[in-house]
Amino acid sequence: MRKTECLAMILAGGQGSRLGALTKKIAKPAVPFGGKYRIIDFPLSNCANSGIEKVGVLTQYRPLELHNYLASGSAWDLDKKDGGVFILPPYAREKGAEWYRGTADAIYQNLNFIDLADPDYVLILSGDHIYTMDYSWMLDAHKMNKAEATIGVIEVPWDEAPRFGIMNTDKDGRIEDFEEKPAKPKSNLASMGIYIFNKNFLKKYLEDDAKDETSSHDFGKNIIPKMLADKARLYSYAFDGYWKDVGTIESLWQANMDLLQDVPPFELNGDWKIFSSNPSMPPHFVGPDAKIKNSMVSEGSMVLGEVENSVIFPGVRIGKGAKVTNSVVMPSTVIRENAVVDYAIIAQNCEIAEGAKVAGEKGAITVVAEGETVESEAGSKQAG
Amino acid sequence: MKTVMGIINLQEDNSLIRDLTARRAVESIPFAGRYRLIDFTLSSMVNSGISCVGVMLPDKPRSVLDHLRSGKDWDLARRHDGLFYLPAPQQEDMNRKGDLKNFYHNLDFFEHSSQRYVLLTSGSFVYNVDFSQLLRFHQNTNADITMVYNTATEEAHGKNVVIETAENGLVTDIAEKPAVYDGTQVSTNVYLMEKRIFVEMIRYTYEHGGQDFLIDGIIRRAAEYNIYGFEHDGYVAHVDSTAAYYKANMDILQPEVWEELFMGQHPIYTKVKDEVPVQYKETADVKNSLIANGCIVRGEVENSILFRGVNVAEGVKIKNSIIMQKCDIQEGSLIENVICDKNVIITKEKWLKGAANYPLIVTKNVVI
Numbered sequence: 236m237r238k239t240e241c242l243a244m245i246l247a248g249g250q251g252s253r254l255g256a257l258t259k260k261i262a263k264p265a266v267p268f269g270g271k272y273r274i275i276d277f278p279l280s281n282c283a284n285s286g287i288e289k290v291g292v293l294t295q296y297r298p299l300e301l302h303n304y305l306a307s308g309s310a311w312d313l314d315k316k317d318g319g320v321f322i323l324p325p326y327a328r329e330k331g332a333e334w335y336r337g338t339a340d341a342i343y344q345n346l347n348f349i350d351l352a353d354p355d356y357v358l359i360l361s362g363d364h365i366y367t368m369d370y371s372w373m374l375d376a377h378k379m380n381k382a383e384a385t386i387g388v389i390e391v392p393w394d395e396a397p398r399f400g401i402m403n404t405d406k407d408g409r410i411e412d413f414e415e416k417p418a419k420p421k422s423n424l425a426s427m428g429i430y431i432f433n434k435n436f437l438k439k440y441l442e443d444d445a446k447d448e449t450s451s452h453d454f455g456k457n458i459i460p461k462m463l464a465d466k467a468r469l470y471s472y473a474f475d476g477y478w479k480d481v482g483t484i485e486s487l488w489q490a491n492m493d494l495l496q497d498v499p500p501f502e503l504n505g506d507w508k509i510f511s512s513n514p515s516m517p518p519h520f521v522g523p524d525a526k527i528k529n530s531m532v533s534e535g536s537m538v539l540g541e542v543e544n545s546v547i548f549p550g551v552r553i554g555k556g557a558k559v560t561n562s563v564v565m566p567s568t569v570i571r572e573n574a575v576v577d578y579a580i581i582a583q584n585c586e587i588a589e590g591a592k593v594a595g596e597k598g599a600i601t602v603v604a605e606g607e608t609v610e611s612e613a614g615s616k617q618a619g
Numbered sequence: 620m621k622t623v624m625g626i627i628n629l630q631e632d633n634s635l636i637r638d639l640t641a642r643r644a645v646e647s648i649p650f651a652g653r654y655r656l657i658d659f660t661l662s663s664m665v666n667s668g669i670s671c672v673g674v675m676l677p678d679k680p681r682s683v684l685d686h687l688r689s690g691k692d693w694d695l696a697r698r699h700d701g702l703f704y705l706p707a708p709q710q711e712d713m714n715r716k717g718d719l720k721n722f723y724h725n726l727d728f729f730e731h732s733s734q735r736y737v738l739l740t741s742g743s744f745v746y747n748v749d750f751s752q753l754l755r756f757h758q759n760t761n762a763d764i765t766m767v768y769n770t771a772t773e774e775a776h777g778k779n780v781v782i783e784t785a786e787n788g789l790v791t792d793i794a795e796k797p798a799v800y801d802g803t804q805v806s807t808n809v810y811l812m813e814k815r816i817f818v819e820m821i822r823y824t825y826e827h828g829g830q831d832f833l834i835d836g837i838i839r840r841a842a843e844y845n846i847y848g849f850e851h852d853g854y855v856a857h858v859d860s861t862a863a864y865y866k867a868n869m870d871i872l873q874p875e876v877w878e879e880l881f882m883g884q885h886p887i888y889t890k891v892k893d894e895v896p897v898q899y900k901e902t903a904d905v906k907n908s909l910i911a912n913g914c915i916v917r918g919e920v921e922n923s924i925l926f927r928g929v930n931v932a933e934g935v936k937i938k939n940s941i942i943m944q945k946c947d948i949q950e951g952s953l954i955e956n957v958i959c960d961k962n963v964i965i966t967k968e969k970w971l972k973g974a975a976n977y978p979l980i981v982t983k984n985v986v987i
Contacts, residue, residue, distance in 0.1 A: 270896030271912070309691075495898075503895040504913065504928075510893050515886035518652030518911035518924070519897070520877050527905055533896035534653075534912055535882065537874065547896075 237317045239289045241374055241431075242354035243282045244345070246338050247275060247362035248295030253483045256604035257582055262294065264362030265301040266487070267565045267583065269494055270531040270546045273304060274481060276311075276511045277367070278360045279320070283311045284507050285370040288318040289352050292362075293341045295334060298324055310512040323348060337452030343441040349434065357437055359430040359454065365490050366478040367507050373472045374431060382470040383436045384462060386410065387429030389474050399425035400455045402471050410469040413459050424471060427478060430454065436467070477501045488580055488600045491546045491563045495529055514549050524555065540570070554589070561597075579603065620668030620751050624734035624814070627660055628832070629677040630718045631743040635777075635860035638980040639960060644677035646742030647686055648864065649943050649961065651871045652911040652926050655686050656858055657742035658889045659880075664738070665693050666885035667750035671700035671734060675721050676707060686890050693888045703728065717830030722821045729818055737817040741808040745856040745867050747880050747887065748809070753849050757811050760788060762847035764816065764837070767809035769855040771799040777860060780806035780833065782848055790846040793838050804848060807855055810837070816844075854879055865958065865978050868924050868941050872907055894927050902933050918948070939975070957981060
């Protein structure tokens with residue numbers, strides 16, 4: 236492999252258990268988002284747009300659909316002769332096989348791959364955030380600060396700060412200390428789970444950490460605190476755009492709804508394109524009696540009923556008289572005549588029978604898992 | 620189908636569709652919201668299992684080349700075979716007209732290819748055909764040439780190749796006629812034959828003064844060949860005039876046609892653009908229309924087709940119209956029976972109206 240300046244590693248192995256029914260069959264990064272995308276499209280497109288040409292994707296939990304989706308990486312223009320997307324599941328060695336035991340262990344187990352790519356810097360990303368960010372600016376800041384590690388941070392509301400890993404920095408952005416979910420936060424700068432490390436610096440800490448049997452092999456819990464304890468040069472890089480953790484049903488639903496604002500929170504149609512694997516489907520068809528308001532609708536769908544405040548993925552059928560409001564309907568789901576869907580996330584390939592009702596409420600979104608059928612009357616799903 | 624080489628002949632006469640072909644070939648006119656006409660023939664070939672396709676380039680080849688590029692979007696960027704471009708001869712034989720000349724000058728390409736059969740098509744038809752059934756029919760009938768036809772269901776005027784067949788499918792007459800009626804068997808300009816027959820036909824006909832493949836190669840020499848007709852009973856439209864283009868687009872608004880062409884087992888492929896899903900805003904009101912990704916809709920749209928990336932501002936009314944890629948229709952404009960070519964800007968409060976049978980055409984990049 237040719238030498239590369241900055242290698243990206245996307246941690247995409249998590250189960251995303253807080254997404255419940257949505258991740259029964261697929262890994263969290265493969266969960267559909269925003270009417271045509273999957274969550275992993277965001278870090279991958281950010282890499283492609285930031286000029287990062289080599290991306291390792293670490294997979295573990297239910298990887299088949301994710302592997303199939305990533306394929307050669309051509310959807311993100313990452314099918315390069317000497318670069319592109321590398322899918323990195325755990326693999327067996329002479330002494331047997333081991334699962335990835337934590338975020339740091341996942342990278343540690345792929346040190347061979349990192350050595351092959353021989354980068355100066357390693358960019359670590361997670362596959363469960365929605366945001367658009369130019370990593371090349373963060374890399375510039377990293378170099379300017381002569382940092383050994385740079386952590387992407389974002390200001391969160393003070394009352395939410397106790398849910399995050401919080402950085403306390405000096406006036407130059409150098410990180411003085413780091414608290415995981417502090418009860419009384421000293422700052423409101425939360426870690427975005429985006430790290431740039433000098434390669435050799437990272438390698439040393441990962442090797443030490445692997446030997447430590449008491450470690451849980453996690454960047455936030457073990458690696459970063461250890462680096463800080465050693466007074467290493469850790470800097471923060473402040474990001475002030477839209478950034479959303481979509482690790483829960485409510486936050487996934489909210490992030491989808493955010494796209495429906497009259498001016499969406501980030502430019503969807505601008506120069507910073509979000510790439511995805513496009514289905515070969517025609518423009519969607521809107522029937523003679525359809526009503527669509529304040530919604531996003533994608534290719535291959537047929538809307539004969541009403542859609543309001545909702546996000547409709549490719550290949551969805553919405554029958555006559557059906558009403559879909561405040562909901563997210565994932566690919567190839569069929570909502571039959573006169574069915575009612577409100578405050579719900581309906582996963583792929585579901586069927587909501589004629590006249591059936593799927594109704595959640597704000598703060599208690601109902602989820603229909605992939606491939607399920609909801610019959611009318613008795614089978615109707617209610618919130619709670 | 621590995622034994623079949625597909626050829627798409629991009630030589631459609633553009634005399635009745637000039638406004639949309641000033642800078643492009645008929646076959647690369649945008650169609651149905653995100654496609655170009657050539658996508659239908661090319662996708663049918665690929666879905667039928669053909670992996671070697673030669674494209675006979677038209678006089679204005681840039682838009683075709685820009686659209687097809689390596690053939691990757693049709694899975695035709697292959698190590699072996701895949702997509703080939705067959706340019707028209709530039710210098711030689713300028714006094715000779717017709718498409719036979721182009722075939723003749725590319726004969727060595729056909730002769731050196733490994734396939735046994737040649738499937739000759741034109742790129743100006745809208746259909747989704749399984750050509751593997753055609754090959755089976757061709758082999759069973761022992762035909763020299765098999766033509767694919769469609770049976771007309773209504774009267775239509777315009778130049779068409781009409782055939783008559785006996786009960787077993789044997790073609791008894793081929794002629795170019797000015798009108799078709801309910802029940803007329805109309806050729807789709809698709810011919811399947813063994814390569815040796817094709818090569819002999821091109822060489823002999825051209826060297827004996829022939830100019831046009833259909834007239835001189837097929838019609839004049841019909842008696843020499845055992846020709847059969849294979850019926851495709853699905854949707855077919857031949858886009859050879861502005862009226863035919865408008866009608867075929869409006870046909871896609873019938874859900875049955877939309878389903879048949881696009882949503883079956885055999886998708887229609889096209890050049891991929893990464894557009895976001897359509898954004899319907901609070902004031903949007905869309906009925907009976909086809910809306911492609913990348914559009915932002917705030918106004919009213921009825922019986923219309925919006926291509927990728929069209930902006931429909933508040934207070935706009937669009938009816939019975941075709942609005943191509945990246946058009947910007949600004950506040951308060953009224954548009955009826957109009958075809959807007961790519962990148963047209965209709966500024967605020969403009970009224971544009973064509974007739975129901977004669978749409979008004981706004982050409983590419985115009986600002987009104």
